[in-house]
Amino acid sequence: MNNFGYARAADVEDAVRQIAADPGARFIAGGTNILDLIKEHVTLPSRLIDITHLPLGRVEDTEEGGLRIGALVPNSNLAWHPQIEARYPLLASAILAGASPQLRNMATTGGNLLQRTRCFYFYDTSTPCNKREPGSGCSALGGINRMHAILGASEQCIATHPSDMCVALAALEARVLARGRTGERSIAFADFHRLPGDTPHVDTTLHEDEIITAIELPPRGFARNYTYLKVRDRLSYAFALVSVAAALDIEGDTIREARLALGGVAHKPWSDRDAEGELAGAPATADSFRRAADTVLRQARGFGHNDFKIELARRTIVRALTQAARGMPQSQADKRISGGPS
């Protein structure tokens, strides 16, 4: 591996001070993505600042009745936390759909948000990539792009965000707490990750001198009518071709409120307020779900190999909304996709 220095952050303020003072430094917590990126020569930090000893490992109640999840809570602890299982099973399910048990034991809540795309051209330093080397070009546009974005892409970058957990957090309208030199701020989840535009090397709106301290979940967890449906090439331990987090508030046969977020289709977890708005007040029927899917995908665009993802996303949205409406969330162990036409 390439050489780098190592330092520990004494506290959150010290972490912010150290990252601000050294433009070549990076934080390390779970390490599951950054060490991979270093080994692949994609990221070459001068120094790693170990933040694993900071007191950010707790899950606490918020005054509003939600939960505050410390940035260092490991993914597996979060998925199996009694409060998450009971009140936010959509989040638990999405976490368990991603990575492997070993990686979930290491990976942290904050780090999950900051993981980089798994676009293979981003990892292959012998090819142009605007995300890795701004201005060098996008190899995926005219290359092998089966895994790539169908929504919100730009001529500069068609990479997707790889996280499953973040798709659930987008649907649940979580907030990201970040601490910088001027204090702490709260960022709406929809504003945290960016679309690529002309600056695909910038993944998020987090500032250079900021550290994620926590994720806040609002009180509503949609524990009755939800699902996380992930479609992938292998039945386990593979990134999503398309994934859908669906959460419904249903009274009788009528949807009162709907939350819908997609993974594997864009540079960020993809939410569509128009589709959610159309579902609100609509009957919980296949027709309603199909209309919502059409709305989500109205501007979808394929790049050749990934054209199939548009129809796949349409069907996955309809199936996920069906599962959520029936109160039959997809099992992450039994791989048969439930909720077919009855």
Next chain:
Amino acid sequence: MAQRSSAARRRTETLPTPAKMTVTLRINGAARQLSVAPWTTLLDALRLHLDLTGTKKGCDHGQCGACTVLVDGRRINSCLTLAVMKDGAEVTTIEGLARGDVLHPLQQAFIEHDAFQCGYCTSGQICSAAGLIAEGRAQSADDIRELMSGNICRCGAYPNIVAAIRQAMDRRSRPPPGEGAP
């Protein structure tokens, strides 16, 4: 952080080599002190510094699970862990599972069920299975398959691996003779 492009992080100048650091790990019950560079992974520390070569290097990218060990009782990929970050931790490798000549129930079950062919993934499979059993989440064969998905076996011994883990789980949940409930 996010605004810092990868390119900006590409070092062109030669930086002084950071000094080695002293780390104490409690490995298979014994404290071991070692001097490692910051970029030494726990996997390389085990194999190259401590001669514990039972833990295998497969992909070195967290994809195959051959390097799985238990750190403070949790299964992790030692290839994606820096040794310097685990100062003071309790590490259990495949060498630490048997009690003298008595094999760990998982080791015994893997033999009884012929749960390997070439054996390269087996250390990782067994350490991962030990972690799985400690987690206490797997109830069915489907659960075992899903929760062992971080361990690849290219010989394809999966059905026997699942059977071996089931046996070890069953024997664990059954009280040993003489200690049964009244």
